[in-house]
Amino acid sequence: MTELDDTASVVLNTLSEVLGKPIGELRAREVLATHGWDSLSSLEALSRLESRLAVTLDLRAYHAAHTVTALIDLVAAAATSNAGAGRRG
Amino acid sequence: MNDFTELLDGLRAAVDGRTAPSPGLRQLLAEAGDPATMRRAGHLLADLAPVEPDLRPIRVTVLATCTIGPFEHLLRAALIAVGTQPTLLLGDYGTFDLALAAGEIDGSPDLVTCLLDERYFLPREWSAVDTEGLTAHIEARFAELRGAIRACLPRTPGTFVLHTVPVPAELRDSLISVRARAAAARAWHRLNADLLGLAEEDGRITVVDLAGELADVAVAARDDRLHRYADLPYTDGALLTLARRVARVAAARSGLSRKVLAVDLDNTLWGGVLGEAGEAGLQLGGLYPGNCYQDLQRAVHRLREQGVILVLASKNDAGPVDEVLTRHPEMLLRPEDFAVRAVNWSPKAGNLRHAAETLNLAGSAFVFMDDSAFERGHVSAELPEVAVVAADGDPAHLVRSLLRPGWFDVPELTDTDLKRPALYRSRALRTGFSTGFASSEDYLHALRTRLIAHPVTTFEIGRVAQLSARTNQFNLTGIRFDEGATTAMSADPDRLVASFAVSDRFGDEGIVGAAWIESRGRVWWVLNLVLSCRVFGRGIEFAIADWIVGRAREAGATAVAGRYVPSGRNKVADGFWEKAGFTPSDEDGTYTVVPATAPSCLPTWIAYPGDE
Numbered sequence: 001m002t003e004l005d006d007t008a009s010v011v012l013n014t015l016s017e018v019l020g021k022p023i024g025e026l027r028a029r030e031v032l033a034t035h036g037w038d039s040l041s042s043l044e045a046l047s048r049l050e051s052r053l054a055v056t057l058d059l060r061a062y063h064a065a066h067t068v069t070a071l072i073d074l075v076a077a078a079a080t081s082n083a084g085a086g087r088r089g
Numbered sequence: 090m091n092d093f094t095e096l097l098d099g100l101r102a103a104v105d106g107r108t109a110p111s112p113g114l115r116q117l118l119a120e121a122g123d124p125a126t127m128r129r130a131g132h133l134l135a136d137l138a139p140v141e142p143d144l145r146p147i148r149v150t151v152l153a154t155c156t157i158g159p160f161e162h163l164l165r166a167a168l169i170a171v172g173t174q175p176t177l178l179l180g181d182y183g184t185f186d187l188a189l190a191a192g193e194i195d196g197s198p199d200l201v202t203c204l205l206d207e208r209y210f211l212p213r214e215w216s217a218v219d220t221e222g223l224t225a226h227i228e229a230r231f232a233e234l235r236g237a238i239r240a241c242l243p244r245t246p247g248t249f250v251l252h253t254v255p256v257p258a259e260l261r262d263s264l265i266s267v268r269a270r271a272a273a274a275r276a277w278h279r280l281n282a283d284l285l286g287l288a289e290e291d292g293r294i295t296v297v298d299l300a301g302e303l304a305d306v307a308v309a310a311r312d313d314r315l316h317r318y319a320d321l322p323y324t325d326g327a328l329l330t331l332a333r334r335v336a337r338v339a340a341a342r343s344g345l346s347r348k349v350l351a352v353d354l355d356n357t358l359w360g361g362v363l364g365e366a367g368e369a370g371l372q373l374g375g376l377y378p379g380n381c382y383q384d385l386q387r388a389v390h391r392l393r394e395q396g397v398i399l400v401l402a403s404k405n406d407a408g409p410v411d412e413v414l415t416r417h418p419e420m421l422l423r424p425e426d427f428a429v430r431a432v433n434w435s436p437k438a439g440n441l442r443h444a445a446e447t448l449n450l451a452g453s454a455f456v457f458m459d460d461s462a463f464e465r466g467h468v469s470a471e472l473p474e475v476a477v478v479a480a481d482g483d484p485a486h487l488v489r490s491l492l493r494p495g496w497f498d499v500p501e502l503t504d505t506d507l508k509r510p511a512l513y514r515s516r517a518l519r520t521g522f523s524t525g526f527a528s529s530e531d532y533l534h535a536l537r538t539r540l541i542a543h544p545v546t547t548f549e550i551g552r553v554a555q556l557s558a559r560t561n562q563f564n565l566t567g568i569r570f571d572e573g574a575t576t577a578m579s580a581d582p583d584r585l586v587a588s589f590a591v592s593d594r595f596g597d598e599g600i601v602g603a604a605w606i607e608s609r610g611r612v613w614w615v616l617n618l619v620l621s622c623r624v625f626g627r628g629i630e631f632a633i634a635d636w637i638v639g640r641a642r643e644a645g646a647t648a649v650a651g652r653y654v655p656s657g658r659n660k661v662a663d664g665f666w667e668k669a670g671f672t673p674s675d676e677d678g679t680y681t682v683v684p685a686t687a688p689s690c691l692p693t694w695i696a697y698p699g700d701e
Binding site: 017043048059 | 123125314
């Protein structure tokens with residue numbers, strides 16, 4: 001599995017747990033708002049994602065991600081820059 | 090993350106099967122340090138069906154000056170880890186002051202947890218050049234909080250739990266003068282000192298030192314993003330730290346405190362194996378690592394000082410161990426410090442079971458500390474209700490491993506706590522003494538037991554409330570009268586709270602029982618009667634019944650009525666009223682007797698003081 005696939009599966013699993021929807025359904029209807037994505041569930045997902053992937057997300061960008069794919073891309077970018085920072089350090 | 094799969098799967102199975110999470114699962118929950126896992130656990134456990142008596146039900150209200158958010162789930166998980174099952178009532182956002190101003194907290198909570206945030210105490214606008222004004226504002230806010238909580242106490246039955254608040258970084262760092270910065274920090278630390286002082290003002294306020302604890306654990310106190318975006322004052326890690334502390338208060342209030350520490354010797358109370366190294370080869374005292382073991386002995390001794398009963402559980406020959414306990418110059422614990430010494434080659438689980446029988450305590454009162462994973466595993470398998478503490482790894486951590494979980498926490502120490510180790514030691518002697526008698530009745534006569542019974546005095550209310558909270562076996566109706574209720578009843582002419590103390594030739598047992606009685610018309614209703622398991626099997630309960638009937642007779646009562654409500658744990662009291670001469674009435678579970686004609690049920694081997 002590549003790093004990106006790995007991150008994607010963590011994001012999908014997390015969303016599925018927090019929103020109580022199967023991954024297939026999340027993939028079929030990409031807009032998060034249709035799955036009960038509100039301030040409470042989004043913060044719950046934020047906490048899990050940051051803890052699992054050891055990343056810190058920018059809250060503005062996080063709230064601007066309205067679809068499953070946008071969220072995966074955002075988290076993957078943060079994970080990559082984190083890993084890069086780690087290597088440089 | 091995979092480490093927690095077993096925990097979460099186990100909790101899911103418990104929820105699906107409508108059963109209590111097993112003691113082993115609860116221990117995993119108690120040790121889980123990952124807040125994200127605890128949040129998920131708390132989510133799952135929200136659907137747990139009531140599983141009394143495996144978990145002790147408790148009503149908990151959470152009021153917050155900020156967003157409660159994940160604290161709900163973290164607190165639920167932490168409460169279930171310690172053996173309670175909470176019904177959580179959450180105050181609505183922004184209603185903290187309003188809820189307190191009502192002067193009464195809805196839902197008769199057992200516990201009211203207040204989640205406090207720095208913004209409650211800080212003004213919205215404050216000047217960096219007026220630290221005096223800032224200090225005055227903080228003091229005024231504290232005074233308001235104190236007033237509101239104290240106003241709620243008379244009409245709210247439960248305990249309030251507050252916490253100290255970490256120094257706001259913005260307050261500290263806004264000030265560029267180091268002198269002013271020190272002054273502001275001082276004002277904040279004084280606020281925390283004042284918060285802690287509330288606990289001394291009233292026994293029903295408990296304050297946990299969150300700020301102090303956060304200085305000692307590696308978690309951030311705040312996440313600025315979540316604070317500003319969602320008014321979440323603390324990180325999940327800090328909230329979990331708080332939740333664990335609140336859960337310890339709940340456990341202590343619910344009578345779930347442990348009373349016994351069973352501890353191993355080799356590589357636990359001293360370094361090395363006595364049978365191999367010999368007395369002279371033991372690591373004890375001096376420099377590292379010997380100092381670690383001696384420090385553990387110090388910590389154990391302090392526990393004993395506060396009423397924890399010590400049991401020695403060691404696989405060794407008894408002779409050499411006695412020699413070291415008595416003579417080794419660096420030993421701080423001596424033979425007389427242990428109520429039971431199980432030094433032999435039998436399995437430790439059997440030894441602990443035997444110690445529990447000798448002390449007349451359940452396995453759930455025990456904590457077992459051992460360096461051997463095998464011994465801990467064996468004890469856990471045989472006696473899952475015993476809590477285990479691992480003593481392996483670097484001995485520098487021994488003291489923290491023992492003390493950190495707070496197994497022995499109690500709301501406050503009573504006289505009986507202070508005397509308990511000696512009491513249980515004389516009980517173990519009593520058990521030895523009993524072997525020389527032809528019948529147990531001869532033995533009981535030789536004990537010369539006396540029952541000291543009278544209306545509860547101010548000084549005894551704490552102990553009586555403690556008995557009410559902690560007694561599960563001989564507890565006739567399960568109604569738990571706390572300190573406030575007991576105080577109120579003792580002042581009411583139509584009600585009587587009686588305390589019962591016992592002494593015998595081996596010493597003074599202190600207060601071992603209590604009864605809460607209400608007079609309705611000319612009938613005396615025994616609302617509850619509790620008796621410590623320490624004095625079971627000696628007929629004390631019948632002497633108490635005899636005393637109550639006698640007082641009712643003197644007061645001209647036409648009947649005394651009592652109830653027995655099975656709880657699943659009080660089978661020992663089943664049939665008590667009938668054995669005491671009461672007859673079942675038409676109402677299920679209610680028994681009555683007519684004092685004027687009731688024969689005495691005082692056992693011949695018990696006397697009231699002054700009767701001899």
